[in-house]
Amino acid sequence: MNTLLQQIKDGRIWDFQGGIHPPENKRQSSKVSIASVEIPSKIVLPLKQHIGTSGKVLVNIGDRVLKGEPLTKSAVFQCCPVHASTSGEIIAIEVRPIAHPSGLSDTCIEICPDLDDKWVSKNSITEYLDVSAENLIDHVHSMGISGMGGAGFPAASKLQTGLECTEILIINGAECEPYMTANDRLMQEHADEIIQGIEIVQHIIKPQLTVLAVEDNKSNAITALKKAIGNKQDIFVQVIPTKYPSGSEKQLINLITGKEVPTKGIPATIGVLMQNVGTVLAIKRAIIDGEPMIQRVVTITGTTLREPCNRWVLLGTPVCFLLEKHGYQPDKQLERLIIGGPMMGFTVPHSDLPVTKVTNCVLVPSRREITPYLGEIACIRCRICAEVCPISLLPQQLQWYARYNDFDKCEEYNLFDCIECGACAYACPSKIPLVQYYRQAKAEIRHHNAKKVAAVRAKQRFEAKKQRMEIEQQQHEAQHKKAAANRHKTMETLSDDEVIAAMLARMKAKFKQNKAANDVKLMVIDVITPAIQAEVAAKDQTEADNS
Incomplete structure (x- = not known):
């Protein structure tokens, strides 16, 4: 065999x-062939353009950067550094909306291009x-x-x-x-x-x-x-x-x-x-x-465009710039902008959003091209969703549990195996947006799990602090016992007059320490008393004097 x-x-x-x-x-x-890169009037680069964490910002507002220059850094592989897509000046580092299914925002670095497109020195490894x-x-x-x-x-x-x-x-x-x-x-x-x-x-x-x-x-x-x-x-x-x-x-x-x-x-x-x-x-x-990752090929398509094609696009290019380049004529009845394809993509509210490392398609369909969502109707238990699911899940049951926040059942039925391909929603005769239910449930479960992890960590910190304080208390008591034992041992060798003299010396030292603290209190009182007296004198004397 x-x-x-x-x-x-x-x-x-x-x-x-x-x-x-x-x-x-x-x-x-x-x-048609892939169109060449064009530099927009602004570049907006989110710090996080991938699955993972964002890096530490290396630049400040007013800095001039070259094409390919790193803007963030990180030592962990779960973070991809961000590089300048073109040369220019950093004019803003602030939170802005990004292309995200949930409409989230992220810290972004905005570059005003100088149109020189000058490269930083390249670090190549030809003999790899x-x-x-x-x-x-x-x-x-x-x-x-x-x-x-x-x-x-x-x-x-x-x-x-x-x-x-x-x-x-x-x-x-x-x-x-x-x-x-x-x-x-x-x-x-x-x-x-x-x-x-x-x-x-x-x-x-x-x-x-x-x-x-x-x-x-x-x-x-x-x-x-x-x-x-x-x-x-x-x-x-x-x-x-x-x-x-x-x-x-x-x-x-x-x-x-x-x-x-x-x-x-x-x-x-x-x-x-x-x-x-x-x-x-x-x-x-x-x-x-x-060359670092500063550009990618993006499919720009839809019947509302005069010239659909693929184009090399600098990361951080606003989507509106691409639509203008390709003759975008929005559908007057239903204007829609989808980042990604019709199956796994998501609709965004406006086109002033930047292209990122994961933006592979910008789709602007007409009303006739993709039928608008008219709302769901009751499930008819046809099981078509289960038949087309490529993971062999049970979409109907998952949707039921996700809808009513039964997250334990969602995990029991392997919700996180779902790749959100949209095949179930596409085939559903009741037009139930199954993937949206799954995404919401996944987000809720992740949030709940994050809270549980945070609670466990807080408990661990509390117990560690409690243990540390107990150890410090034991050490403090041990020091006191040791000092008392030393004093007792010393006093055994002293005469009665010397013991009394030592006790008086300790009392004087303690009195001086307390007196210093009391002197500070008296100084504060001396400073604020005239102000209080002046305020009282200015008041109507018929009022009760509660100073």
Whole structure:
């Protein structure tokens, strides 16, 4: 019987449960080449543009920065540093709205571009084969690279978890979300750089097999990648059937390997590491070219645009700038702006929001293109949601528990395994916004768990303080006993007159100490008494004198 690696090499494809086939709507933006970068009138960079923590700010208002200069830093891999997208002056560091499903705000750094676009000195590693994996991962971290497939997991952290335990490296080029074509055009136009990035990742984690997975609706990208691979025997393209959400991490691993990532586990636990094609391109440019992550390809699409296409966009570019460039004509009946695709994206209230490391699509559909939400009706128990769920969850039960805040049941039914792909909501005939219920429940559970953790830590601090005070009290009492014993021992050797003299000396010292404190009190009284007397004299003498 062939081993798993040999089966994969032979082209075997497995399948995952559920999934749907929504209209692709990709031809709007895939017909033309990626447009070049244009510098907007302002750059707004949130400190946190990924899953993880934000770094320490390195700049101040009024500082002049160069393109690629780090604006934040952090020593932990869970934080991706932020770099200046272009040269200019720092004019603000303040909390502003960002593109977030819950409409949250974050601290942002605003740069006024000087249009010189002058680079800081680049730190490249052209001979990366002579550099250790740890040093290359540190370099990837310092360049601020996060996953560009949507989730935004820090690339350095992911590479670190894959060291010495990765058998299969999967490069995700599926891009199953409707409307999105950024990765498709990237694979067509930058296939050589993508293969270079894959070779760098191979050098770092040393997998036994590398698979570049692409959906079968991207024939031009498949041709370009195969041409770039050439005679290399350690990378091969695996064509997978078009099905949503085949581009999701767990589902793609299932398609390629037949393995399932365990609940609350990560792919590294089954010997798999996955990176997006955009991420490996960013790794190549960070290592070979010395360029930090300051730009990405964004799909700008929708029937309200005159010129839908893909464009290289500087991070921090306001979305309104992109819409103006592509002839945005809002639908008068229903103006909508969606960050991301129609399945996993979210609507934002206005377009004055910055592009971040995880912004892969800006969708501005018309009323006819995507039917507006008209409200939900009662569930008819049809079980279609369970049939299309790619994780084999029970969406109907989860929605019921989430709706009535039964969070223990939500966790019992593996709510956090939900990838929020939206397949259940898409297929629901009652138009119930299932994913919104799940997101709300997840947020509530995280908040509740955070409060529990904070309470446990507070209790631990209280008990530690109590223990510390008891120890100090014991030490204090021991010192007093020791001093008393020493005095008693000393007095045994003294005469009665000497003992009395010693006692009088201690009493005088204590009296002087108390007298010094009393003198301070008397001085304060002397200062404030005249003021009180003057205030009383100014009052009506018929009032009671309570001074």
